[in-house]
Amino acid sequence: MTASLFDDPPQPVERMAIDDGAWLLRGWALEQQTQWIAAVQQVLALQPLRASCTPSGKPMSVRMSNCGAYGWVTDAAGYRYSATNPDTGVAWPAMPDFLRDQAVAAAAAAGYPGYAPDVCLVNQYLPGARMGLHRDADEQDWAAPIVSVSLGLPCRFQWGGLERSSPVRRFTLLHGDVLVWGGATRMAYHGVLPLQDGAHPLLGPRRWNLTFRMARSHYRPQ
Numbered sequence: 001m002t003a004s005l006f007d008d009p010p011q012p013v014e015r016m017a018i019d020d021g022a023w024l025l026r027g028w029a030l031e032q033q034t035q036w037i038a039a040v041q042q043v044l045a046l047q048p049l050r051a052s053c054t055p056s057g058k059p060m061s062v063r064m065s066n067c068g069a070y071g072w073v074t075d076a077a078g079y080r081y082s083a084t085n086p087d088t089g090v091a092w093p094a095m096p097d098f099l100r101d102q103a104v105a106a107a108a109a110a111g112y113p114g115y116a117p118d119v120c121l122v123n124q125y126l127p128g129a130r131m132g133l134h135r136d137a138d139e140q141d142w143a144a145p146i147v148s149v150s151l152g153l154p155c156r157f158q159w160g161g162l163e164r165s166s167p168v169r170r171f172t173l174l175h176g177d178v179l180v181w182g183g184a185t186r187m188a189y190h191g192v193l194p195l196q197d198g199a200h201p202l203l204g205p206r207r208w209n210l211t212f213r214m215a216r217s218h219y220r221p222q
């Protein structure tokens with residue numbers, strides 16, 4: 001029997017406060033890990049991971065794809081959201097219902113009801129790949145939280161504050177963890193330290209991160 005997500009919401013193993021408005025749902029995605037992985041594979045079969053450069057031309061170590069109405073892209077034209085893959089002009093695939101429903105439920109579990117993501121950015125880290133400290137700032141409505149899912153190899157995540165110079169804390173994100181941040185810390189700096197070598201039993205030598213966002217829609221909590 002398949003329980004409806006809304007009749008029987010999955011319970012996080014542990015909900016840890018990271019900061020004001022930021023929650024770590026430890027192991028949230030574990031129970032349905034095979035559906036998560038299948039959904040990502042489905043997206044990547046339609047839109048393979050692409051290498052990209054920062055606007056200044058520096059290659060990024062993380063490879064990316066997207067699903068949803070928009071995708072986050074970067075190249076010489078800048079950081080932005082685009083309805084299509086800029087390499088091919090092809091629209092991103094629709095966000096699988098499973099991914100959307102899970103992101104909505106995770107946001108609600110972290111105190112953000114009414115989440116309606118229009119973007120799911122897929123990041124792939126191979127050993128050595130990293131993401132420098134940054135804020136997610138290309139969205140129109142900064143009231144909407146970010147829902148960020150970790151699959152595969154563990155990583156050391158950096159959590160800073162509202163200023164680039166704010167102190168940075170580090171913690172480990174494991175396969176199945178979901179980090180949700182919004183409210184007072186929606187614009188917090190964050191990043192990922194270089195991925196260590198390893199082999200995950202399901203995903204091998206890689207980490208996937210799914211970052212759900214509301215790029216063009218307005219967040220209405222009720």
Ligand SMILES: O=C(O)CCC(=O)C(=O)O
Nearest residue numbers: 123131136148192209211
């Ligand atoms: O990989 C992660 O956990 C974070 C990714 C991220 O911050 C981003 O894509 O903006």
Ligand SMILES: [Fe+2]
Nearest residue numbers: 134135136190
């Ligand atoms: Fe980010």
